[in-house]
Amino acid sequence: MDDLISPAVALAVLASGVFLLIGLLTGIWKYVAIMQSEKARAPYYVDIAHRASLLYASAALILAALAHFSVWPAWVNWWAVLANVVYFALAIGTYVIHGVLKDTDNQLRRPHRLGAMSLPSMLIQLFMWSLIIAELGGTLVLLAGAWQFLWPQVM
Template sequence: MTLHTDTAWILFFAGVIFTVALLLGVWKWQKMSTSPTGQAHPYVDIAHRSALLYSFAAGLVSAFVQFSEWPAGVNLAAGGTMVALFLITIANYTRLGLQGTTENQMHNPPSSMRGVLALLIVGEIGGFLVLLTGFAAAQL
């Protein structure tokens, strides 16, 4: 079976995110091995774990893209939005781990945080609902 082009792109980025997760795991291990407590900074740990989880989430998203009724452009936009937001979130956690200045980004957040969180909610949940309804229309 040949994957649709939109599916192939989402699956490719799932692999990219998984590769990032593996590299973040090396960084986490390095931080753990040089820390007096044996622990990495919380956001180094969060970046690593979230990248692992997002890589598998992107793989799941690719299945919904493949079997959706909607046109390829709609599926790619919905899945691509989700993947882009996954990558942005991982990058932010990585930035916080590199800075090492906070253990909780929600403690005294910048005023823009509400807008960013709203974008994540709409983009991730909305993108998935588009794919889920396309799947249901085609498969149920």
């Protein structure tokens, strides 16, 4: 049975399940916050954490499918999936932290707030550029690998 799927596919499917679970749990948090709010609103980043988790769960399944069809070696697919999954998790974690702290409605607005602290703009920029490179790069690698396998079957 262990030969049926690659480690990259397994990682993506498991990450999808974890992100779905986080989406469900943050959905409960969101509901409770709405019910306790005079304006019937959850904190901004509680809502974002909920929605992002559900979207990343679906995205991880797409990565699993791309990794499954990719012609690249298993280690290439593994790193491409891992790059995406790590940054998906870091993004969700950031949203949860801002949701708990209720410190901002825009984490990219300057000064960059984290509770009572201000974070250096360079730190945020480096993180965002590394996220862009990892997610876009990892996805392009998987898509190129899947494309090579699937395109001849389309034609």
